[in-house]
Amino acid sequence: xxxxxxxxxxxxxxxxxxxxxxxxxxxxxxxxxxxxxxxxxxxxxxxxxxxxxxxxxxxxxxxxxxxxxxxxxxxxxxxxxxxxxxxxxxxxxxxxxxxxxxxxxxxxxxxxxxxxxxxxxxxxxxxxxxxxxxxxxxxxxxxxxxxxxxxxxxxxxxxxxxxxxxxxxxxxxxxxxxxxxxxxxxxxxxxxxxxxxxxxxxxxxxxxxxxxxxxxxxxxxxxxxxxxxxxxxxxxxxxxxxxxxxxxxxxxxxxxxxxxxxxxxxxx
Numbered sequence: 391x392x393x394x395x396x397x398x399x400x401x402x403x404x405x406x407x408x409x410x411x412x413x414x415x416x417x418x419x420x421x422x423x424x425x426x427x428x429x430x431x432x433x434x435x436x437x438x439x440x441x442x443x444x445x446x447x448x449x450x451x452x453x454x455x456x457x458x459x460x461x462x463x464x465x466x467x468x469x470x471x472x473x474x475x476x477x478x479x480x481x482x483x484x485x486x487x488x489x490x491x492x493x494x495x496x497x498x499x500x501x502x503x504x505x506x507x508x509x510x511x512x513x514x515x516x517x518x519x520x521x522x523x524x525x526x527x528x529x530x531x532x533x534x535x536x537x538x539x540x541x542x543x544x545x546x547x548x549x550x551x552x553x554x555x556x557x558x559x560x561x562x563x564x565x566x567x568x569x570x571x572x573x574x575x576x577x578x579x580x581x582x583x584x585x586x587x588x589x590x591x592x593x594x595x596x597x598x599x600x601x602x603x604x605x606x607x608x609x610x611x612x613x614x615x616x617x618x619x620x621x622x623x624x625x626x627x628x629x630x631x632x633x634x635x636x637x638x639x640x641x642x643x644x645x646x647x648x649x650x651x652x653x654x655x656x657x658x
Contacts, residue, residue: 391426392628394610396540397563400516402455402488403427404605405625408569408614410434416616417443423621429543429569429612430481431459431492432473437480445482456481457488459520460505462495462658470504474513489514490543494526494653499533506537516540520569521653524558543567546609548579548600551644556609567610572597574649584643588636601627603640 393401406427407420417428417440426449430440437458444454458481464473478484489505491498498519505517518541519526527539542559546552546568559566573579580596589599597613601624604611613624632640651657 391424392605394565394608396516396565397538398516398540400487400540402516402541402565402610404610405601405627406455406457406610406612407621408612409436409440410614412436412439412614412616414439414443414446418447419616419618420621421447421449423618423625425621425625426453427455427457427612429457431461431490432464432477432480433459433461433492437477438482441480441482451483455487456483457490458486459490459492460501462493465491465495465497465501468497468500470501471508474505474508478513485513485515487515488518488541489516490518490520490541491522493521493651493656493658494519494523498526499529499535502530502535502539503533506535509537518542518564520544521650523555523653526653527558527562527564538562539564541565541567541610543569543612545570545648545650546604547571547573547577547649548582548585548603548640548643549573549645549647550649551641553644556607560608565610566608567612568604569612570649571604571609571611571613572600579643582643584639588632588639591636592630592632594630595623597624598627599632599636600640602630602632603637606632606637 407425409430518539520543
């Protein structure tokens with residue numbers, strides 16, 4: 391495992407397991423493989439299962455890097471503290487390692503200030519954002535935020551490299567973290583001939599090549615899989631390094647193909 395040092399000194403694994411739609415047994419499988427970062431969210435509806443998996447697996451809470459997120463409705467209803475306490479109760483823990491604004495819903499600037507209070511009270515080890523563009527990050531500063539987000543979790547994959555926001559995060563000392571890092575279910579990226587050529591060169595899977603591309607860009611990754619064998623493959627990305635030409639081959643695949651909603655235009 392490799393770790394990234396966040397801007398507040400906390401260490402975060404560079405790879406975690408994506409928690410969307412995952413059941414308790416899936417999380418336990420991931421922990422058995424060696425994953426120690428789990429990404430979930432209130433909106434996923436499975437915080438209780440994630441918490442149960444951690445307890446049943448028996449690893450110390452301090453050995454797990456646990457991320458959850460503040461949903462849009464709670465931002466709009468100004469209930470940051472209440473939503474956070476509800477997440478803690480469902481997770482069965484008294485703190486989380488990383489708390490993120492899930493999407494920049496109306497009122498996100500003040501929601502972040504409330505999250506700063508949770509951070510300063512020691513209820514979260516780090517706070518950050520998700521699906522933020524540059525102007526959203528600017529708005530936090532303009533609204534008086536004093537804590538630089540440690541992470542901005544955004545859509546990134548070879549067909550949508552999101553280089554502008556990756557570069558912007560790096561300038562600010564914020565770690566970019568990729569959701570949907572492999573391009574999503576049934577992604578054509580997983581059958582891309584150019585990536586396949588790189589995979590054959592290194593005797594690795596396409597998924598391993600893509601994840602390695604992210605990591606060498608300084609991007610943390612949370613690939614989602616419920617298949618233990620694929621979990622193992624996705625985790626096995628630390629024994630090789632892509633050369634600059636192969637990085638360029640993947641960089642050149644970017645076509646601006648966003649899979650999810652645009653952060654400036656979502657209806658949830």
